[in-house]
Amino acid sequence: MQVWKFGGTSVGKPERMHSIRDLITSTESRKIVVLSALSGTTNALIAIGESAKANQDDEAIDKIKALRDHYDVFVKELYSTEAGLAKGQEIVKNEFSFIRSLVNIKPFTAKREKELVAEGELLSTQMFEAYLEEQGENSILLPALEFMRIDAEGEPELSLIEERLTTILDQHSDKQLVITQGFICRNPRGEVDNLKRGGSDYTASLIGGAIRAEEIQIWTDIDGMHNNDPRIVKRTFPIRQLTFEEAAELAYFGAKILHPSTITPAKLRGVPVRLKNTMQPDAPGTLIATKSSDREIKAIAAKDNITAIYVHSTRMLNTYGFLRRVFEIFEKYKTPVDMVTTSEVSVSVTIDNNEHLDAISAELREIADLEEHDRDQTIVCIVGNFSADKEGIAIKVLEALKDIPLRMISYGASEHNLSILIHSSLKDRALNALNERLFYYEDAMKDIFTAP
Ligand code: ADP
Ligand code: ASP
Ligand code: MG
Numbered sequence: 001m002q003v004w005k006f007g008g009t010s011v012g013k014p015e016r017m018h019s020i021r022d023l024i025t026s027t028e029s030r031k032i033v034v035l036s037a038l039s040g041t042t043n044a045l046i047a048i049g050e051s052a053k054a055n056q057d058d059e060a061i062d063k064i065k066a067l068r069d070h071y072d073v074f075v076k077e078l079y080s081t082e083a084g085l086a087k088g089q090e091i092v093k094n095e096f097s098f099i100r101s102l103v104n105i106k107p108f109t110a111k112r113e114k115e116l117v118a119e120g121e122l123l124s125t126q127m128f129e130a131y132l133e134e135q136g137e138n139s140i141l142l143p144a145l146e147f148m149r150i151d152a153e154g155e156p157e158l159s160l161i162e163e164r165l166t167t168i169l170d171q172h173s174d175k176q177l178v179i180t181q182g183f184i185c186r187n188p189r190g191e192v193d194n195l196k197r198g199g200s201d202y203t204a205s206l207i208g209g210a211i212r213a214e215e216i217q218i219w220t221d222i223d224g225m226h227n228n229d230p231r232i233v234k235r236t237f238p239i240r241q242l243t244f245e246e247a248a249e250l251a252y253f254g255a256k257i258l259h260p261s262t263i264t265p266a267k268l269r270g271v272p273v274r275l276k277n278t279m280q281p282d283a284p285g286t287l288i289a290t291k292s293s294d295r296e297i298k299a300i301a302a303k304d305n306i307t308a309i310y311v312h313s314t315r316m317l318n319t320y321g322f323l324r325r326v327f328e329i330f331e332k333y334k335t336p337v338d339m340v341t342t343s344e345v346s347v348s349v350t351i352d353n354n355e356h357l358d359a360i361s362a363e364l365r366e367i368a369d370l371e372e373h374d375r376d377q378t379i380v381c382i383v384g385n386f387s388a389d390k391e392g393i394a395i396k397v398l399e400a401l402k403d404i405p406l407r408m409i410s411y412g413a414s415e416h417n418l419s420i421l422i423h424s425s426l427k428d429r430a431l432n433a434l435n436e437r438l439f440y441y442e443d444a445m446k447d448i449f450t451a452p
Helices: 014-024 041-053 057-078 082-104 110-134 158-171 200-210 244-252 263-269 322-332 357-367 393-400 424-450
Strands: 002-006 031-035 139-142 177-181 184-186 192-194 215-220 241-243 273-277 286-289 297-312 337-342 346-351 374-384 408-411 417-423
Touching: 002 014, 002 200, 014 031, 014 057, 014 110, 031 110, 031 200, 041 057, 041 082, 041 110, 057 082, 057 110, 082 110, 110 139, 110 177, 110 184, 110 192, 158 200, 177 200, 200 215, 200 263, 241 244, 244 263, 244 286, 244 297, 244 374, 297 357, 297 424, 322 337, 322 346, 322 357, 337 408, 337 417, 374 393, 374 424, 393 417, 393 424, 417 424
Parallel strands: 002 031, 002 215, 031 177, 139 177, 215 273, 241 286
Antiparallel strands: 184 192, 273 286, 297 346, 297 374, 337 346, 374 417, 408 417
């Protein structure tokens, strides 16, 4: 079996849903098809929730009406039979009356907010399944809320997902196409929850790992993982092959094409992940697997909203156990640390979640001195194949960034990652400078030297 996931833009127009049907029926393999919400819907639902939370009910209702108008037009173009359209309209009517009812309940709690945000995927999958039925396809809709579970820490319950999913799939072994929702899940209290923004990629990978799929395909609006962020850098190109490790670093450090955790379940079970372009289905895309090409520097990604914490203590000099005490504080507040650099008497770390920053700082001050935190920082991450015997990589990176103040540098923790911390206002400059130096400079030099 294969798992194919289609993102927001891939389902965002009726004609795109028509193309997805063509795509998923164009190959023989049995498929689980994971869909996101139509593009813009999750943002619209979040905005409705914000109005409801602020008791701006009129505003919330106006936003619901605007979103509903979009769906009313959408279904008219999606279906070609009266029966199909009637079914589509019924789905929209039911889901929107539920959305409306959520906003009326006071107080508008976090639980309600999660139910509201889940409506995007509930709408897109039901509408698509009704379309497949209208077209006579052998398909079924499996509610993700029946098998996708997270634990109290928000981590997926892998064995439970596997057990439930295999049982349900066995019951529908006659179905060629199994449609389900990305992003949404249940938490240990049985409430509707989600895998965080962009989480449909993670759903696809969790399913692919659980059923030991032949392949996981992530279909989106670009022809694979590019060597740099195409929203910021003009001259980027798709990378044909990446290892699980390289792709995981890029996703974690900000390549938006993949949810940060997508690669973990696929890697665990050795299931290859292929990134494909819905608009150009014949383009090769990117294959993420155990092996990749030998190219040294593969890609660059950047992660924003980073805070750097500088811890200083003369007690650190020639002693042991100090780092453990520092990290225990982050552990206590369940705050992951991304970058770490050390000297004899100081340690600097970065975090991407400031929820517990005050409490963490207070506890750190009990064992050390703190310099002022640097907020609005960005980690720029250069990913590739940097085994210990490779020379000359850092010099190229530093040369490209010679005009940019660097706060921290981390190299050698893994063979795949060189990370640099800079102020976020310098990110665009840094990404562009690195792009030219790491991917085009040598070619340009070759041209100069071979020119007649
Ligand atoms: P979907 O809705 O299909 O999940 P996303 O918007 O989440 O799509 O992800 C695709 C987008 O990711 C692309 O349109 C592109 O702008 C952005 N992106 C950021 N970094 C990269 C990268 N390194 N390679 C490819 N796309 C990237
Ligand atoms: N619809 C969700 C979001 O916008 C999940 C996803 O698109 O992957 O974040
Ligand atoms: Mg996405």
